[in-house]
Amino acid sequence: MSGAPVDRAAATAAHEELPQFGFRTTDHDGSARRGWFKTPHGVVETPAFMPVGTHATIKGLSVQEVGATGAQMVLSNAYHLYLRPGDKAVRALGGLHAFSRWKGPMLTDSGGFQVFSLSKHRTVREQGIEFRSHLDGSKHDYTPEAVMRIERNLGADVIMQLDELIEGKSEFAASERAMERSLRWLARCQEEFERLEREGREPLGPIELPLGAPVLHVDLEAEAVSPPQALFPIVQGGIHPELRRNSVRGILQTGHWHGIAIGGLSVGEAKPDMYATIDVCDPELPRDKPRYLMGVGFPDDLVESVRRGVDLFDCVVPTRMGRHGTAFTPDGTVQIKRADHRFDKRPLVEECDCPTCTHYDRAYLRHLFKAEEMLGLRLLSLHNVHHLVGLMRIARTQLAAGTFSGWADAYLARYRAGGRRAAKASRST
Amino acid sequence: MSGAPVDRAAATAAHEELPQFGFRTTDHDGSARRGWFKTPHGVVETPAFMPVGTHATIKGLSVQEVGATGAQMVLSNAYHLYLRPGDKAVRALGGLHAFSRWKGPMLTDSGGFQVFSLSKHRTVREQGIEFRSHLDGSKHDYTPEAVMRIERNLGADVIMQLDELIEGKSEFAASERAMERSLRWLARCQEEFERLEREGREPLGPIELPLGAPVLHVDLEAEAVSPPQALFPIVQGGIHPELRRNSVRGILQTGHWHGIAIGGLSVGEAKPDMYATIDVCDPELPRDKPRYLMGVGFPDDLVESVRRGVDLFDCVVPTRMGRHGTAFTPDGTVQIKRADHRFDKRPLVEECDCPTCTHYDRAYLRHLFKAEEMLGLRLLSLHNVHHLVGLMRIARTQLAAGTFSGWADAYLARYRAGGRRAAKASRST
Numbered sequence: 001m002s003g004a005p006v007d008r009a010a011a012t013a014a015h016e017e018l019p020q021f022g023f024r025t026t027d028h029d030g031s032a033r034r035g036w037f038k039t040p041h042g043v044v045e046t047p048a049f050m051p052v053g054t055h056a057t058i059k060g061l062s063v064q065e066v067g068a069t070g071a072q073m074v075l076s077n078a079y080h081l082y083l084r085p086g087d088k089a090v091r092a093l094g095g096l097h098a099f100s101r102w103k104g105p106m107l108t109d110s111g112g113f114q115v116f117s118l119s120k121h122r123t124v125r126e127q128g129i130e131f132r133s134h135l136d137g138s139k140h141d142y143t144p145e146a147v148m149r150i151e152r153n154l155g156a157d158v159i160m161q162l163d164e165l166i167e168g169k170s171e172f173a174a175s176e177r178a179m180e181r182s183l184r185w186l187a188r189c190q191e192e193f194e195r196l197e198r199e200g201r202e203p204l205g206p207i208e209l210p211l212g213a214p215v216l217h218v219d220l221e222a223e224a225v226s227p228p229q230a231l232f233p234i235v236q237g238g239i240h241p242e243l244r245r246n247s248v249r250g251i252l253q254t255g256h257w258h259g260i261a262i263g264g265l266s267v268g269e270a271k272p273d274m275y276a277t278i279d280v281c282d283p284e285l286p287r288d289k290p291r292y293l294m295g296v297g298f299p300d301d302l303v304e305s306v307r308r309g310v311d312l313f314d315c316v317v318p319t320r321m322g323r324h325g326t327a328f329t330p331d332g333t334v335q336i337k338r339a340d341h342r343f344d345k346r347p348l349v350e351e352c353d354c355p356t357c358t359h360y361d362r363a364y365l366r367h368l369f370k371a372e373e374m375l376g377l378r379l380l381s382l383h384n385v386h387h388l389v390g391l392m393r394i395a396r397t398q399l400a401a402g403t404f405s406g407w408a409d410a411y412l413a414r415y416r417a418g419g420r421r422a423a424k425a426s427r428s429t
Numbered sequence: 430m431s432g433a434p435v436d437r438a439a440a441t442a443a444h445e446e447l448p449q450f451g452f453r454t455t456d457h458d459g460s461a462r463r464g465w466f467k468t469p470h471g472v473v474e475t476p477a478f479m480p481v482g483t484h485a486t487i488k489g490l491s492v493q494e495v496g497a498t499g500a501q502m503v504l505s506n507a508y509h510l511y512l513r514p515g516d517k518a519v520r521a522l523g524g525l526h527a528f529s530r531w532k533g534p535m536l537t538d539s540g541g542f543q544v545f546s547l548s549k550h551r552t553v554r555e556q557g558i559e560f561r562s563h564l565d566g567s568k569h570d571y572t573p574e575a576v577m578r579i580e581r582n583l584g585a586d587v588i589m590q591l592d593e594l595i596e597g598k599s600e601f602a603a604s605e606r607a608m609e610r611s612l613r614w615l616a617r618c619q620e621e622f623e624r625l626e627r628e629g630r631e632p633l634g635p636i637e638l639p640l641g642a643p644v645l646h647v648d649l650e651a652e653a654v655s656p657p658q659a660l661f662p663i664v665q666g667g668i669h670p671e672l673r674r675n676s677v678r679g680i681l682q683t684g685h686w687h688g689i690a691i692g693g694l695s696v697g698e699a700k701p702d703m704y705a706t707i708d709v710c711d712p713e714l715p716r717d718k719p720r721y722l723m724g725v726g727f728p729d730d731l732v733e734s735v736r737r738g739v740d741l742f743d744c745v746v747p748t749r750m751g752r753h754g755t756a757f758t759p760d761g762t763v764q765i766k767r768a769d770h771r772f773d774k775r776p777l778v779e780e781c782d783c784p785t786c787t788h789y790d791r792a793y794l795r796h797l798f799k800a801e802e803m804l805g806l807r808l809l810s811l812h813n814v815h816h817l818v819g820l821m822r823i824a825r826t827q828l829a830a831g832t833f834s835g836w837a838d839a840y841l842a843r844y845r846a847g848g849r850r851a852a853k854a855s856r857s858t
Contacts, residue, residue, distance in 0.1 A: 055800040056793075062804065064788070085771070085796045092772060093792050101788055212854060213769040340642040342514070343521060359493070359530055363522050364485075367514045371484040374803060375491065425641060 021157075021230045021258040023290045023311075027399045031282050031309035032408075034399035037073075037259070037290045039105040039157035040228045041097065044072045046290060046311040047395050049302065049388040050107060051318065054080050056090070056100040058385065059319045060378040063101045069354070069386040070393055074102055075314045078150050078159075079111025079118070079142075083133050087153035092207055092218055095155030095227065106156040107232075107314070110147045113295070116165040124164060126181065144188035148231075152196045155227045160261065160294075161189040163234045168268030175238030182236045183250040190255055193231045200224040230258035232292065238264060239273040241280040248284040259290040262310070266296045274301070278308040285309070299328055299391055300415050303408050306395050313392070318384030323377045325369045328387040330411070331418025334362075336380065341366040354386035355379075450586075450659045450687040452719045452740075456828040460711050460738035461837075463828035466502075466688070466719045468534040468586035469657045470526065473501045475719060475740040476824050478731065478817040479536065480747065483509050485519070485529040487814065488748045489807040492530045498783070498815040499822055503531055504743045507579050507588075508540025508547070508571075512562050516582035521636055521647055524584030524656065535585040536661075536743070539576045542724070545594040553593060555610065573617035577660075581625045584656045589690065589723075590618040592663045597697030604667030611665045612679040619684055622660045629653040659687035661721060667693060668702040670709040677713040688719040691739070695725045703730070707737040714738070728757055728820055729844050732837050735824050742821070747813030752806045754798045757816040759840070760847025763791075765809065769854075770795040783815035784808075 025035035037044040051058045051066055054077045058066050066074065081090055093099045096106055112129075115122055119131035128143030144162045151159035163182040166174055196202075201224050207216055233251040237243030251260060262281055265274045278293065285291055290311040296302070297315020305313070318328070327334045327348045334341075334348060347357035348365070356365070356379040368376030398404040454464035466473040480487045480495055483506045487495050495503060510519055522528045525535055541558075544551055548560035557572030573591045580588035592611040595603055625631075630653050636645055662680040666672030680689060691710055694703045707722065714720055719740040725731065726744020734742070747757070756763045756777045763770075763777060776786035777794070785794070785808040797805030827833040 055796070055802055057797060057800075057802050057804045060803040060807070062784070062788070062808075064784070080800075084800055085792075089771065089792075093774065093790075099793055099796075101793070207772060209772060210768045213771070214773050214775060216772040216774065339639045342518065342642070343636060343638060343645040344643050345522065345645065346643060355491070355493070359491070361522075363514075364528055364530070367484070367528075368486060371486075371509075371513055373484055373486050374489040374806065375486045377803065378489070378807070379491075 020228045023259065023288060025287070027402070029399055029402065029404040030307065032306050032395075032399060032404050033287075033309065033311070034396050035290070035311060037105075037311065039073070039230070041103065041105045041157050042072065044105055044312075045393075045396055047302075047306045047392045048072060048312055049297070049392045050075045050312060050314040051385045051389070052077075052314050052316045053100065053102075054316070055084070056081060056096060058381075059323065060374075060381045061319075061385065063103075065355070065382055066102070066385065067104070069382070069389045071385065071389045073105040073107060073157075073312075075107045075109060076100070076154070076156065077111055077114060078108045078147060078154060079114035081108075081154055082111070082140075082150045083135055087150040088204055091153040091155065091201070091223065092204055092216060097155065105158070107158040108151050108154050108156040108160065109294070109314075110151065110160040110162045111142070112163045112165050115142055126184075128162070128185075144185040145192040148189050148192040148196060149202055152193070152201050152226055152229065156229065158230050158232055158259065159193075160232050161186045161234055163236055163263055165264065165267075166238065168238070168264070168266075170238050172238075172240050172243070175236075175240050175243050179236040179238075179243050179247050180250075182234060183247065183254075186233050186251065187254055189231060193229075196226050201226055232259050232261045233257055234261045234263040234294070235281060235285075236264045239269050239277050241277070244277055244280045245284055248281060252286070257289060259292060259312075260285055261292040261294050263294045265293065266301070266315075271301070275304050275308065278305055278310065282309040297388060299388065300412055302388065302391060303395065303411055303415075306392075307405075307408055313388075315388075318388050319381040322379075322381030322384045325376070325380065326384075327380050328384050329418065330414055332415055332422050333419070335422075336362060336365050336376075337369050338366075348380075348383055349387075352383065352386070352390075354383050354390075356383040356386075449657045452688065452717060454716070456831070458828055458831065458833040459736065461735050461824075461828060461833050462716075462738065462740070463825050464719070464740060466534075466740065468502070468659070470532065470534045470586050471501065473534055473741075474822075474825055476731075476735045476821045477501060477741055478726070478821045479504045479741060479743040480814045480818070481506075481743050481745045482529065482531075483745070484513070485510060485525060487810075488752065489803075489810045490748075490814065492532075494784070494811055495531070495814065496533070498811070498818045500814065500818045502534040502536060502586075502741075504536045504538060505529070505583070505585065506540055506543060507537045507576060507583060508543035510537075510583055511540070511569075511579045512564055516579040517633055520582040520584065520630070520652065521633055521645060526584065534587070536587040536721075537580050537583050537585040537589065538723070538743075539580065539589040539591045540571070541592045541594050544571055555613075557591070557614075573614040574621040577618050577621040577625060578631055581622070581630050581655055581658065585658065587659050587661055587688065588622075589661050590615045590663055592665055592692055594693065594696075595667065597667070597693070597695075599667050601667075601669050601672070604665075604669050604672050608665040608667075608672050608676050609679075611663060612676065612683070615662050615680065616683055618660060622658075626655050630655055661688050661690045662686055663690045663692040663723070664710055664714075665693045666706075668698050668706050670706070673706055673709045674713055677710060681715070686718060688721060688741075689714055690721040690723050692723045694722065695730070695744075700730070704733050704737065707734055707739065711738040726817060728817065729841055731817065731820060732824065732840055735821075736834075736837055742817075744817075747817050748810040751808075751810030751813045754805070754809065755813075756809050757813050758847065759843055761844055761851050762848070763851075765791060765794050765805075766798050767795075777809075777812055778816075781812065781815070781819075783812050783819075785812040785815075 292312035297317035726746035
C-alpha cells in the first residue's frame with residue numbers, strides 16, 4: 001500500500017488556528033470529505049481508522065509500531081480500564097497518555113457495549129446499568145455520571161457518552177426505547193461532564209502501596225483539574241430511519257458537540273441495512289463536525305462509509321482477525337493457515353510496505369501459525385492495522401486529487417471479486 | 430546496560446583472513462578469553478549469548494528486534510523443525526536463513542534433549558532413538574545418520590551431534606554408558622556428515638502443492654550441494670570428572686573440530702557441581718577452539734562460565750521467564766506481577782537501553798501481565814534477551830580492558846545480593 005503525501009504544513013496551520021478541538025474539511029466528493037480533526041494531543045487527518053487498544057495496548061503491538069503504521073489516533077476502553085487497573089490508578093500514573101506511552105490523540109469508549117456483552121449479570125434501568133464484573137464477579141453501578149467520572153480520570157481527548165445497546169435487528173419499539181434512553185443518558189453525561197470541568201475531578205484518595213514499594217509522587221492539586229476533553233454523543237435507533245433521524249435531532253437540540261458518533265451498527269444487521277442507515281444519518285448530521293462510525297472495520301465497509309460522509313472509524317477486527325490467521329489484502333482476505341501457503345514465498349501483499357510484508361513470506365507466516373508462535377499473531381495484526389490505516393490514507397489522497405469516487409468503485413470491485421474467488425476456492429477444497 | 434565498543438575493523442580482518450570456520454582469541458584473563466568465531470554467515474564476537482528460536486523464531490520477537498539487541502548468532506531446533514514444517518520443507522524454501530530471515534550465523538541443536546523430554550514414547554537403543562511425535566503420535570527413527578540428514582537440510586552454520594541425554598544427577602555407571610554411546614554416535618554423525626558433504630544431500634523429492642497454490646521454483650541441482658557447515662561434538666559424562674575427561678579425550682581422538690560443546694549441564698544438578706564440571710573440562714579442551722556450554726542462560730551462570738573459559742551460550746530462559754513475568758536485572762530478578770509494581774514508574778532497569786526500558790515503566794508492564802496482554806510477554810522477553818546479550822558484550826569489554834576478573838566479582842556480588850533481598854521480601858509478604 002503506497003504512502004499518500006501528508007500535507008504537514010496544512011496540518012500545522014490547522015493546529016495553530018483552531019481552538020483545542022476543531023474540524024475542517026478541505027476536499028469533497030459527494031458526501032465524502034477529507035479534513036482535519038484537531039485535539040489537544042494533535043491533529044488527525046480524516047478519514048482515519050483508529051486502532052483499538054482495549055486494555056491500553058493495541059494487542060501485540062508496541063506504540064512505536066502502531067505509530068509507524070501511520071495511525072494518528074487510538075482508542076481504549078473505559079469498561080476494561082475501570083475494572084483493571086482502575087481508572088484512578090491510571091489517573092495517578094499520569095493518565096492514559098502517560099500510562100500507555102501513546103503521545104497522540106486518544107479516545108475512550110464508554111463501555112456500553114462491553115457491559116452488554118461481557119459482564120456476568122447486568123440489569124439495565126433508567127438510573128444506569130448494574131453489572132457483575134466478568135473478571136471477579138464484583139458488583140458495579142455503571143451510571144452516566146459514573147462513566148463520566150471514569151473517562152475524566154482516564155483522560156483521553158475524546159470520551160463517549162454511555163448509551164444503551166440493543167441487538168442489531170431489534171424491532172421498532174425496542175429500538176425507540178433504547179434510543180430515547182440514550183438521549184436522556186446523554187443529557188446526564190453532559191451535565192456531569194461539565195460539572196467535572198468546573199469543579200475539578202473527584203479527589204484521588206490515598207494510594208495504598210505495599211511495604212518497600214517505591215513512593216508515587218502525585219501533585220494532587222494540579223491533577224484534580226480536568227484535562228481538556230470532548231464528549232461525543234452517539235446516534236442510536238437501530239435500522240429504523242425515523243428513529244435515526246429523531247436521534248440526530250435530539251442530539252443536536254441538547255448542545256454544542258465537537259463530533260458525533262453513529263453507534264449500534266455492525267452488530268448483526270445486514271450490510272445493506274448498515275449502509276442505508278448511514279445514508280439516513282448523512283443529511284441529518286452537521287457537515288462541519290467529524291462523524292465517527294463505531295465498531296466498523298472491514299475494508300469494504302470503510303470505503304462504503306467514507307463515501308457516505310464518515311470521518312472516523314475504530315474496530316478490533318484487524319487485530320482479532322490477525323490473531324486468528326486472517327489477513328486483509330486488496331483482493332479480499334487471506335487465511336494464512338491454508339495448505340496453499342505451505343511453499344508460498346510471496347508476502348501477504350506484494351505492494352505492501354508494512355514490516356510483515358517487507359520481511360516475511362506466507363510460508364513462514366503459515367509456519368508460525370501452525371507452530372502456535374506469538375510472532376505470527378503479532379505480524380498479521382500489524383499488517384492488518386497497517387492495511388486499514390493505509391486504506392484511509394489512500395482515500396484521503398484520492399479525495400485531495402478529486403478521484404475518490406472512481407477509486408472507491410474500483411477498490412470495492414477488486415476486493416469483492418477476491419472475496420468471491422476465495423469463497424469458491426474454499427468450497428472446492 | 431551500556432554498549433561496548435565493537436571492533437569492526439578487527440572483525441572484518443578476521444573474516445577475511447580465516448577460512449569458512451575459524452576461531453581466534455585476542456584477550457585473556459585466567460581461563461576467560463575474548464575472541465572471534467568465524468562462520469559462513471559472519472563473525473561472532475565471543476563470549477556471546479545465542480538467543481533460542483526453537484521453531485525458527487525467538488518467541489515473540491522479530492529478527493530485527495533480536496538483531497538490535499546485539500545478538501550475533503541464534504539457535505534453532507532440529508527436532509521441532511523436523512516435525513513441523515519438516516526439514517525438507519525448510520530446505521525447499523531456501524534453508525533456515527532464508528526461511529527465518531536471520532542473516533547471521535545460526536546453530537541447530539540436534540534435538541537429543543527434546544526427544545528425551547517431549548516425545549510421547551521413546552526407546553533408546555544403540556541404533557538410535559525411536560519415538561512418537563508429541564504433536565500427532567507419529568513414529569520416527571532418530572538415528573545419528575538421520576539427524577545429520579535433517580541438520581544438513583536445515584542448513585545452519587553449526588550443527589550438533591546426536592547425543593544421549595541422562596538425568597543431571599545420574600550415577601557413574603549410567604553416566605558412563607551414555608557418554609560412551611554419545612562418542613559412538615559422534616563417529617556415526619561424523620561419517621554421515623562427511624558423506625553428505627562429498628555426495629550431496631538426499632534428493633528433495635516431489636513437492637506436492639494444493640491446486641491453485643503458487644508454484645515453488647527450486648534449482649534441484651544447486652540445492653543438493655551441502656552448504657558449508659561445522660559439526661560440533663558434545664562433551665558428556667554427568668558430574669563425574671573422570672567421565673568428562675574421558676569424553677573430551679575421546680572427542681579429540683576422533684577428528685578435527687571447529688568447536689566443542691559441553692552438554693548435560695543445567696539439567697537438575699547443583700550449581701557448584703556445574704561449575705566444578707566446567708573446571709574439569711577447561712584444561713582438557715583445546716584453547717584454540719570455541720567452547721559452547723549448552724542450555725545455560727542465567728546471568729550468574731554466564732559470568733561464572735566465562736571465567737572458566739566458555740565462549741558460547743544458549744538458553745530458552747530469557748524468553749521463557751519473560752513470558753512468565755520475570756525480568757533480569759543487575760540486582761537479580763524482578764517479578765513484574767507483584768503488587769509492589771502497581772504504581773512503580775521506574776523502568777525494569779534504570780541504566781538499560783533496551784526498547785522495553787526506554788519506553789515503558791513497571792506499572793504499565795505489570796498491567797499488561799495482569800490483563801494477560803501479549804505485549805507484556807514480548808516486552809519482558811525482549812528485555813531479557815537484551816540483558817544477556819548485553820552482559821556478554823560487557824564481559825568482552827572488560828576482557829579487552831584487562832579488568833574482567835574484578836568486574837566479574839563485583840557483578841556476581843551485586844546480582845546475588847539482589848537475589849537474597851528478593852527472596853527475603855518474598856517471604857515477608
